[in-house]
Amino acid sequence: MSEDTTEEIMGATYCALCKHGYAALTMQNIADESGLSKAALHYHYDSKRDLLLAFLDYLLDRFRERIDAADADDPAERLAAFVDVVFTPRREDTHREFKTAVLEIKAQAPYDDGFRERLAEFDRLMHDRVRSIVADGIERGVFRGDADPDDVASFVITVMNGANARYVAVGAPVGDARRTLMAYLETQLFADGRDPEVAAE
Amino acid sequence: MSEDTTEEIMGATYCALCKHGYAALTMQNIADESGLSKAALHYHYDSKRDLLLAFLDYLLDRFRERIDAADADDPAERLAAFVDVVFTPRREDTHREFKTAVLEIKAQAPYDDGFRERLAEFDRLMHDRVRSIVADGIERGVFRGDADPDDVASFVITVMNGANARYVAVGAPVGDARRTLMAYLETQLFADGRDPEVAAE
DNA sequence: CGTAACTAACTGGCCGGTCAGTCAAATATC
DNA sequence: GATATTTGACTGACCGGCCAGTTAGTTACG
Structure with a gap:
């Protein structure tokens, strides 16, 4: 399969997921x-499941690139940059819809090893990143x-999960969670007693 | 409809949800x-959706009872009791399955006002509880x-959401999140500099 | 010409919802 | 108080629509 076709299908899958959500997603939606x-x-793909697993792999690659790109020297800056990557949407217009679809997929993980494996890889990626930044600091x-x-690291990833879940389920703004998380990290990681409100900016 | 029949159907819905999950749940499953x-x-119910909304109302009632029952005098104890209620499963055997189904439903909230409304009520209930305990303290x-x-309060609820989501998606133990959350609350709420590790026990 | 990429039309299975009855208990009628 | 009527709860069989996946045939291309 050509590079273009792959990109075409992955892009279409993204759009279809945003429009219809995971639960209501049909192959026809993606085709359209x-x-x-x-x-x-x-x-190109034996089954709907195979296509979606490929889509998750595609997302994983993109995510890896994005967190690798967001780097710095200072540990505090690296941590802030990572939090930025996770909380800042790529596309503003489809942000809520995409987060919703991702949550739907997370909820399907217990029923499918392939899904669970990919999601575990996301989790591991994020966890390792935070852990190494903190250890380095x-x-x-x-x-x-x-x-x-x-x-x-575990706590940070948990808060990120919670912010998204709560945003999808009841519309709680992720910005609030982000602010409180940054304040938590300030008090938790910095030896001095800087004012968290100021340091979080 | 008799009280018994209602209880019968709600109980069956709970079991069917645990066995099959929300996405794969059929009316036949509940009937069985x-x-x-x-x-x-x-x-008894015009549609599958109506039945499930009634089930959410049923869960809401039970949840209200449980958090009302878990009370104390000391604010710190009240907070600990509330965290206990949220993190401790009613049924050990179907815990993971039920949490999974709940996450599936949360992910459906954006597609259904009725679902979203009920979930918002859960959220409000928990949020108000924590807020009033902290304010009282x-x-x-x-x-x-x-x-x-x-x-x-927002942060606590977010962490609880995250703990469940991460437990469902990748099997991360909720106990870890709970411990870290309690440690966070200790450092955040207590004026003295107690060792969080000890205080969390 | 042969292969890769594709399409339109179709199949089979599943599931929510409906419908025509059944039956026992309550209610009305004489 | 015996008989007729109604009602609430329930069942089994069925229908229509939807959707993943298949197949047989078509087009593009090297």
């Missing part, structure tokens, strides 16, 4: 968004030595 | 769990005066 017929999709003496990089 | 036929369910001088009850 692309310039292809439903049968053409089945020509401690090593350099920028962060408090009594902080546990693993615990901090 | 109850002693009734599929047509009988349609006799501050008033009594037990908690730090610079804590914002609203912010704390």
